Amino acid sequence: MVLLLALILLDPRDRLATDWLPIMIVYPVLATLVLGAVLMTRRWREVRRELAQAQRDVAVEQSQRAVAEERTRIARELHDVVAHNMSVIHMQATSASYRLTNLDPEARAEFAQIAAGTRSTLREMRQLLAVLRDENADAELTPVPDLGRLTELVESAGRAGVPVEVREAASVRAIVLPERVAVAAYRIIQESLSNVIRHAPGARTLIDLDVVDSDLVLSVVNDAAQRPAQPVEAPGQAGHGLSGMRERARLAGGSLEAGGRDEGGYRVVARLPIGGDE
Numbered sequence: 001m002v003l004l005l006a007l008i009l010l011d012p013r014d015r016l017a018t019d020w021l022p023i024m025i026v027y028p029v030l031a032t033l034v035l036g037a038v039l040m041t042r043r044w045r046e047v048r049r050e051l052a053q054a055q056r057d058v059a060v061e062q063s064q065r066a067v068a069e070e071r072t073r074i075a076r077e078l079h080d081v082v083a084h085n086m087s088v089i090h091m092q093a094t095s096a097s098y099r100l101t102n103l104d105p106e107a108r109a110e111f112a113q114i115a116a117g118t119r120s121t122l123r124e125m126r127q128l129l130a131v132l133r134d135e136n137a138d139a140e141l142t143p144v145p146d147l148g149r150l151t152e153l154v155e156s157a158g159r160a161g162v163p164v165e166v167r168e169a170a171s172v173r174a175i176v177l178p179e180r181v182a183v184a185a186y187r188i189i190q191e192s193l194s195n196v197i198r199h200a201p202g203a204r205t206l207i208d209l210d211v212v213d214s215d216l217v218l219s220v221v222n223d224a225a226q227r228p229a230q231p232v233e234a235p236g237q238a239g240h241g242l243s244g245m246r247e248r249a250r251l252a253g254g255s256l257e258a259g260g261r262d263e264g265g266y267r268v269v270a271r272l273p274i275g276g277d278e
Contacts, residue, residue, distance in 0.1 A: 075132035090118035146182035157193045164205045171211040181272045184252040192220035192268045202226030216272045224264030
C-alpha cells in the first residue's frame with residue numbers, strides 16, 4: 001500500500017487520484033485474500049502435524065499400557081503357579097524329617113539342600129516379580145548373579161549326580177567383568193548345566209573360562225549320558241533354553257554356538273565382549 005501511494009504521488013502523467021481508485025480497491029482486497037489463504041494453509045498444516053503427533057503419542061501410550069498390563073499378568077501367573085509350587089516343595093522338604101521316620105543323615109542333608117535351593121529360588125522369584133510389576137523398581141531389587149556364584153552351580157549339579165570340573169584362567173580372575181557380561185555368562189552356564197542334568201544325567205561336564213582378544217570365552221562341554229534320561233517336559237514339547245541362551249549372548253553383544261559332539265555329548269560355546277559399547 002505504501003508503494004502504491006508513492007506511485008500515485010509521483011505519477012509523471014499527473015493523473016487524478018480517482019483514476020487510481022479501482023487499483024487502490026482491488027489490490028488490497030486481492031492481497032488480503034492471498035495473505036489469508038497463505039495463513040490458513042500454514043495453520044492447516046500445523047494442525048495436521050499436531051494431530052499426527054497426538055495420534056503418535058496416543059499410540060505410544062496405548063503400547064506402554066499394554067506392556068504394563070502384560071508385565072502384570074506375567075507376574076501374577078508366575079506368582080500363582082511357580083511361587084506356589086516352590087513353596088509347597090519347600091514345606092515338604094522342610095517337614096520331611098518330622099513326617100518320615102528312620103531317615104538316615106544323608107537323606108536329611110538332601111532334604112535340607114532341597115529346602116535351601118527352593119528358598120534361594122523364591123528370593124529370586126520375588127525380586128523378579130517386583131521388577132515385572134514395577135519397571136521403575138530400584139536397581140538393588142534386580143537379580144544380578146555373576147560368576148562369583150559359580151561354585152553354587154557346580155555344587156548343585158554335583159548333588160544332582162553330574163560331576164563338574166571348572167577351569168578358570170588367571171586372566172578371568174584378574175579382571176572385573178561388566179555386569180551385563182557377568183549375568184549373561186552365569187545364566188548361560190546355569191542353563192547348560194540344567195540341560196546336562198535333564199538330558200545327560202551323570203555325564204562328566206567341563207566348564208572352561210578364558211579371555212581371548214578382549215572377549216570372555218566360556219564353554220560347557222559334557223560327555224555322553226551315563227544313564228537314561230528322565231524327561232521333565234511332556235513328550236514332543238520344545239523347550240526354550242537354547243534360544244534363551246542365544247538371546248542372552250546377543251543382548252550382551254556376543255554370540256553362542258551349540259551342538260552335539262562326534263564322540264558323544266554336547267558342547268556350548270559363548271563369546272561375550274568385555275569392552276566396547278553395550
